[in-house]
Amino acid sequence: MKKVTAFVGTARKKHTYYAVRRFLDNLKSLGGVECEIIALTDHRVKMCRGCKHCFRKGEEFCPLKDDRDVLIGKMMASDGVVFATPNYSYQVSAIMKMFLDRLGFVFHRPRFFGKTFTSIVAQGIYGGSKLVKYLDFVGMGLGFNVVKGSCTTALDPMSEKERETIDGIVQGHSRRFHAGLSQPPYPVPALVKLLAFRAARTSMRVMLDETSRDFTYYRDKGWFEADYFYPTRLGVLKKATGSLVDLFATGIARNRES
Ligand SMILES: Cc1cc2nc3c(=O)[nH]c(=O)nc-3n(C[C@H](O)[C@H](O)[C@H](O)COP(=O)(O)O)c2cc1C
Numbered sequence: 599m600k601k602v603t604a605f606v607g608t609a610r611k612k613h614t615y616y617a618v619r620r621f622l623d624n625l626k627s628l629g630g631v632e633c634e635i636i637a638l639t640d641h642r643v644k645m646c647r648g649c650k651h652c653f654r655k656g657e658e659f660c661p662l663k664d665d666r667d668v669l670i671g672k673m674m675a676s677d678g679v680v681f682a683t684p685n686y687s688y689q690v691s692a693i694m695k696m697f698l699d700r701l702g703f704v705f706h707r708p709r710f711f712g713k714t715f716t717s718i719v720a721q722g723i724y725g726g727s728k729l730v731k732y733l734d735f736v737g738m739g740l741g742f743n744v745v746k747g748s749c750t751t752a753l754d755p756m757s758e759k760e761r762e763t764i765d766g767i768v769q770g771h772s773r774r775f776h777a778g779l780s781q782p783p784y785p786v787p788a789l790v791k792l793l794a795f796r797a798a799r800t801s802m803r804v805m806l807d808e809t810s811r812d813f814t815y816y817r818d819k820g821w822f823e824a825d826y827f828y829p830t831r832l833g834v835l836k837k838a839t840g841s842l843v844d845l846f847a848t849g850i851a852r853n854r855e856s
Contacts, residue, residue, distance in 0.1 A: 600631050600779050602678035604718075605669070607638045607694030613720040617750045617768050618682045621718060624772035625678075631776070636672060638693045641665040645696055652703035656811040666700045678714045678779050679742065681733050685721035685749075690729055698736060707815045708741030711828050712783035715740070716775050717747030718768075726751070741827065743785065745778040747771070784828050789836060795826055796840050800847035805855060 602625055608614045615635075622633040642664040651659040660666070673679050683694040690698070704710075715737035719726040726749035737744045748771040752760040787795070803822050806813035816822055825832050825840065832840065 600677040601634070601675065602631055602680065602779075603634045603636060603672050603676040604680035604682055605636045605638060605673075605694075605697065607681075607683040607691045607697060608720075609639055609691075609693070612754070613750065613752050613756060614682050614684050614718065616756070617718050617720055617748075617764060618680065620765060620768045621680070621772045621775075624769055625776055628772065628776040631678075631779070634672075636669065638669075638697050641669060643669075643693060643696045643700060646699040646702065653706055653812065654810055657703045662700075664700070669697070670701070670704075673710060673713075676713065678716075678775065679710070679737075680716055680718060680775075681737070682718040682720075683729065683733070685719055685726040685729055688725040688728070690719075690733065701740065703811075704741075705739045706812050708739065708827065710741040713742050714745060714775065714778045714781075715742030716745040716771070716778075718771075719747065719749045721749060721751050722753055723751065738791070743778065743781065743783070745771075745775045784830060786830050786832065786836075787826050789839065792826060792832070792836055792840055793843050795821075796843040797847045800844045801851040804848055804851035 602622065604618045604622060606614060606618055618635060622635070625631045626633060643666070644662040644664040647661065649661065651661070657666075681694065683690040686692070689695065715734075717730050717733035717737065719729045719733070721729075730747040730749050734744050734747050748767050750764040750767055752764060756764075799816055799821050802810075802812055802816055808814060819827075821827065825837070
């Protein structure tokens with residue numbers, strides 16, 4: 599049984615919830631999946647103060663006391679994760695953004711490898727597809743394997759025609775996500791992901807030291823010497839390109855230091 603958890607960032611249980619519920623019901627009917635909806639509004643999600651203690655010293659030094667770690671625990675305990683939000687002023691909702699900011703240190707030290715991610719955006723008229731791209735990028739930054747998300751459109755009240763269109767979009771999306779859950783959890787990374795890893799870890803190795811949590815995290819995970827975040831078999835081309843990026847990143851980082 600795979601566990602899928604949807605984190606929903608909206609104050610009202612209308613169109614975003616409708617899409618999420620349809621999505622999860624479809625997954626359940628495709629089989630082998632159990633689901634949970636987490637309403638971010640039912641949790642304490644405080645606004646990041648920007649002190650960067652989490653980046654530098656470690657997330658346990660965060661001065662905010664809220665449900666960040668409960669929510670991260672829920673993500674860790676899931677095989678599949680969905681971030682769902684309405685489009686508010688061409689952006690994710692405020693509560694969703696506050697939640698993403700609370701995960702800020704995870705972009706430095708990604709950890710959701712082997713898990714599948716997707717996004718659901720509900721909009722009235724326009725702009726939601728950019729938010730899908732944004733959230734899918736966020737999912738990748740957190741370490742997930744990403745299945746492209748979906749955007750649904752409806753005015754209030756939702757018309758029958760809009761409902762039918764949404765049902766169709768969500769059905770296709772849930773099928774793709776269900777298939778994604780059964781893909782190998784640790785795929786060979788795409789070149790762009792490999793290069794991002796190499797550039798980040800090499801500049802961390804050169805520019806940071808033991809006083810930085812990013813440094814000790816990467817060191818303790820063996821990431822300074824690794825091909826990628828997790829064991830993988832790189833082809834000759836990727837191996838060679840990775841080494842070149844290590845070389846360039848070392849040069850750039852040393853230049854910035856001097
Ligand atoms: C403050 C606010 C800003 C909004 N901004 C946009 C927008 O930029 N683009 C859009 O298409 N819809 C926008 N909408 C409409 C919502 O995206 C739409 O009603 C959506 O279905 C809300 O999700 P919900 O039903 O789950 O609350 C906005 C709604 C609100 C309340």
